[in-house]
Amino acid sequence: MPVLKESFTGYYRWHAKRMLRDVGVARAARIGKVLVGVALLERLTPEVAYVYYIFVGKDHRRQRVGAALLRDALDRFQRQRSRVVYAVVGADNRASIGLFRSQGFRSVARKELSWKDGGLGAWGLRSRMYIIHGERLYGRRLDGQ
Ligand SMILES: CC(C)(COP(=O)(O)OP(=O)(O)OC[C@H]1O[C@@H](n2cnc3c(N)ncnc32)[C@H](O)[C@@H]1OP(=O)(O)O)[C@@H](O)C(=O)NCCC(=O)NCCS
16 A cells, blocks of 8 residues: 555554554545545544554645544544544654644643543553554543543
């Protein structure tokens, strides 16, 4: 998949390829017949949703494709009554941070209470989020609290 290859290198390319096979839902954005972006989505629990990856082909970046994929994911999770959605972003990935912030996500501090207590922490689920060194957890509540 060319959009995946040009979006990631090294570990991320390997992991995104693996998740493409294993993930619960893969959503594609197309312009005409051309696949221009993909979102890999999972519900970690009925209440907690997770965006594993969003990637957009180089020629189609900054055209709101990533934002459309993320809004589609949020609508989907909301319909399924998830209460909170998380994503992991590289600390120096400005595009990714900008994308998630533009859709209401914020950085989640390690010390925050769990989402059940009104915060955005979900540390019991961290092992399923594959957070590696240099990455930060971002989250957004979907239940209006
Ligand atoms: C991150 C990525 C998916 C963004 O996709 P995109 O289609 O270019 O993003 P959009 O055009 O929808 O941008 C939505 C918002 O994100 C932010 N944004 C996007 N690219 C940005 C950049 N290069 N620098 C800063 N902010 C950026 C902006 O706030 C933008 O809103 P604006 O256009 O009103 O300024 C894309 O850059 C990409 O595929 N990167 C490689 C893969 C990756 O790192 N994915 C994220 C981690 S899984």
